[in-house]
Amino acid sequence: MTSRRRVIWLNLGLLGLLFAAAIAAWVGMTGSIGARIYAKTLREGSAGERCKAAEALESFDSSGAPAVPALLEILRNPEDPAAPLCARALREIDPQAAYEYVTRLIGNSAPLTPATTSVFGNFGPIAWRAIPLVRGALSRPARVHAFAALIDMGDYDDELIAAIIKDARGGVDSWGARLALDRLGDVANRIQPSLLERLTSDSTPVISAMGKTIPGKVGNQSGYASGGLEGFPHSDRGYQEYALDQLSKQGARAADAIPDILTELHSKSLLIRFTAAWTDAHGILRTIRAPRASRRTERSEQSGARRRGRCHPRD
Amino acid sequence: MKRVVILFWFTIVLGFVVSPVAIIGVTAAKGTPFTSAASEWFGNLFRLGFNEFLIALIGGLPFSGAAVFSLFHLSAEQAPRGRWAGIAGALGAGIAMSLWIHISILTSRSSTAGIGFLLLPFAILFVMPIGYLAGRLIAKPRAT
Numbered sequence: 001m002t003s004r005r006r007v008i009w010l011n012l013g014l015l016g017l018l019f020a021a022a023i024a025a026w027v028g029m030t031g032s033i034g035a036r037i038y039a040k041t042l043r044e045g046s047a048g049e050r051c052k053a054a055e056a057l058e059s060f061d062s063s064g065a066p067a068v069p070a071l072l073e074i075l076r077n078p079e080d081p082a083a084p085l086c087a088r089a090l091r092e093i094d095p096q097a098a099y100e101y102v103t104r105l106i107g108n109s110a111p112l113t114p115a116t117t118s119v120f121g122n123f124g125p126i127a128w129r130a131i132p133l134v135r136g137a138l139s140r141p142a143r144v145h146a147f148a149a150l151i152d153m154g155d156y157d158d159e160l161i162a163a164i165i166k167d168a169r170g171g172v173d174s175w176g177a178r179l180a181l182d183r184l185g186d187v188a189n190r191i192q193p194s195l196l197e198r199l200t201s202d203s204t205p206v207i208s209a210m211g212k213t214i215p216g217k218v219g220n221q222s223g224y225a226s227g228g229l230e231g232f233p234h235s236d237r238g239y240q241e242y243a244l245d246q247l248s249k250q251g252a253r254a255a256d257a258i259p260d261i262l263t264e265l266h267s268k269s270l271l272i273r274f275t276a277a278w279t280d281a282h283g284i285l286r287t288i289r290a291p292r293a294s295r296r297t298e299r300s301e302q303s304g305a306r307r308r309g310r311c312h313p314r315d
Numbered sequence: 316m317k318r319v320v321i322l323f324w325f326t327i328v329l330g331f332v333v334s335p336v337a338i339i340g341v342t343a344a345k346g347t348p349f350t351s352a353a354s355e356w357f358g359n360l361f362r363l364g365f366n367e368f369l370i371a372l373i374g375g376l377p378f379s380g381a382a383v384f385s386l387f388h389l390s391a392e393q394a395p396r397g398r399w400a401g402i403a404g405a406l407g408a409g410i411a412m413s414l415w416i417h418i419s420i421l422t423s424r425s426s427t428a429g430i431g432f433l434l435l436p437f438a439i440l441f442v443m444p445i446g447y448l449a450g451r452l453i454a455k456p457r458a459t
Binding site: 004007008011012015018019022025026029030034049052055056058059237238241242245271275 | 316320323324327358360361362363368369372379382383386387390423424425426427428
């Protein structure tokens with residue numbers, strides 16, 4: 001091997017080592033090494049750094065176990081700005097530790113503050129035992145924190161929806177209540193139809209409009225018109241992107257939206273045109289072709305049956 | 316050969332540096348102090364939703380390819396001047412494309428603009444051969 005060739009292979013080897021080190025760094029930082037580093041930040045960092053570390057830990061699952069003691073340390077004070085995010089991280093990493101913490105927090109004699117309510121909410125359904133406690137906050141004037149927390153914990157009955165609707169109609173926290181309505185959409189498939197009907201037929205336009213978006217998130221119950229997305233090409237660009245993204249996931253249920261999606265193919269924005277083409281290709285058209293094909297098969301079977309002098313399959 | 320090796324490592328470093336430079340630059344241009352922008356970038360290296368490390372890696376891959384190409388292409392006993400010009404053209408085109416994509420994504424108000432990072436290596440790989448040819452064409456009349 002000539003010296004020139006040796007130099008080439010030496011440098012290529014070093015480059016290979018560099019890439020191996022980069023991959024190892026990636027794997028390590030998204031695993032237990034990263035969890036240890038974030039745990040250190042949780043103990044020593046500023047409020048902002050603690051929030052960022054807690055947010056990062058959400059994606060760790062069980063590999064974030066080394067950070068559990070640090071998360072619990074912060075959660076000892078639910079008023080800590082990072083506490084809600086720590087609750088979210090803890091429920092992803094160690095649900096059992098999260099449940100035990102919630103049980104201890106319920107037993108705590110301290111009064112229920114908005115921060116504690118938010119911590120319970122961020123634990124989600126794991127904090128179901130705290131539902132009666134948080135429900136008590138509904139009778140207070142400042143109850144908007146309780147709306148979000150109860151919805152996230154899985155409690156959304158008549159009383160809660162009535163309270164949200166009442167606050168969404170106006171008042172100091174009306175926007176918070178409207179956000180709670182939007183949040184209801186994420187759990188729409190678990191809401192009783194009668195409650196949905198109450199929302200969609202409400203006399204206040206903002207409530208009925210938001211209520212109409214909820215069925216759009218429920219399987220087999222909505223069309224384009226009732227999904228709250230109708231006429232989206234006339235909205236601002238951000239909403240157009242959102243609508244196209246939603247429609248691409250609705251498949252054949254969004255068949256009525258095809259004219260509007262085709263309109264978007266002529267949009268001035270390259271991104272909108274791209275997203276519209278994507279929606280067409282991956283969402284609606286593909287799912288519509290399948291039923292059409294099956295209808296064709298059905299028709300040919302029917303005509304074949306008639307030719308053979310047999311009964312119509314539907315008779 | 317020494318110059319070729321220097322160019323090889325320079326190209327690799329350049330590829331990985333474009334992304335942080337663009338991200339920190341855009342953040343600083345939006346009004347964040349430079350040191351805060353740099354520490355923010357560092358803090359977001361492995362953070363979900365940001366993944367700056369992965370973005371730098373994705374952006375650097377085509378440059379690593381160009382570096383390997385240049386190592387073989389220029390290691391001949393007497394590499395013609397046109398080849399050097401071609402590599403310079405390819406790097407220039409690659410950097411310009413990478414910066415343009417980064418700045419477009421970072422200044423976009425669209426929530427889905429980040430998808431553009433997935434197209435980054437392909438776009439760079441597309442313009443590099445064009446830059447290489449342009450570099451060679453520019454060097455040709457000068458050589459004659």
